[in-house]
Amino acid sequence: MKERWKALIEIFWTFFKISPVTFGGGFAMVPLIVREIVEKRKWLDSEEVADVFALSQSIPGSVAINSATFIGYRIGGVKGALAAMIGVSLPTFLIVLALGVSYLFIHDHPKLEAAFVSIRISIVAIIIYAAIKIAKTAIVDKTTFFITLAGVPVLFFVHPTTAILLGALTGVVVVFSKKKMGYKHKKSKDPAKNPDYFMGAGI
């Protein structure tokens, strides 16, 4: 019993230490995870970790949190998964909360208000930058270009959930009907080999 708690605390602490490095969602965490989990603690081998990263992207949510949870499960079952998830989320939770509390405390200050007038415009630029980055991996042919183009006006009328489901459905219909008609479907690049943008990596 004592041994188990010790193992869980070790999982928690490992991810707790890595967590504050994960700016923007998590890809910065990969080399640290490899060093801590594979080289130092030898919990998993590098092939297993590569699998975990690939799988973590096909699951909604942040790659950092998903892969931590996944690795936690492989080491210590459901409790290990929880320990890793709490470990990786707690530091950033506290930092964000501290920033949020201080923001709400002083947001009436004229200097801070002035700063945010400019920051809000930069956020628009950052969102456009995020769109360009993901477009580079998402738009691989005419069909995907058309889906992106059609998606924007559609979003003025339907809820994002519906739009996402429609997008996935379109993908399935297109890929399988292309296959039926004998077209070769271009396989997308393996994202594990293309670290520039990971689905779910934030930016």
Next chain:
Amino acid sequence: MELWELFHTFFHMGFFSFGGGYAMMPFIEAAVTKYGWMSPEQLTNMIAIAGMSPGPIAANSAILIGYSTAGISGAILSAFAILLPSLILVLIAAAFFVKMHHNPLVEAMFYGLKPLVTSLIIFAAISFAEANHLVSLNGSFRSISLWIIFALSLFALLKLRWNPIYVIALSGLIGITLYS
């Protein structure tokens, strides 16, 4: 009541959270408008703080919106709500050892899903630009200077490959100099 709205919003969002935080902005905006949690300007400020902090932007935004709507319990509940879908799905995938990324059906879904995620982010950019009056160019000092800051931000991100966090920090300093 607010707690339930927060939980329901972020739990639901957690299942569709593909493509990083900015793809989630249309979800967040829809909920914020529906429940009247805050003004569009306040929401953009929250997103800026979420982008400045370490950790995933979607979860950070959930925590900040939860906190400003319902205090500490709102923050904890929102974080829990957005993490729960990941936990459930990771456990299912791990338990059955599903190699989803090699499954042709999943690959086909992502083929259509990724371009749509791009649309979501473009849509978010359009609505944030509108909410923050970027589209209203009226020749005043403020409007012209904001356009310049916008262009400089894009240049720093795309050409100089700056980290977004530095862009936000420098932009804040420019704002203090120009508008206070």
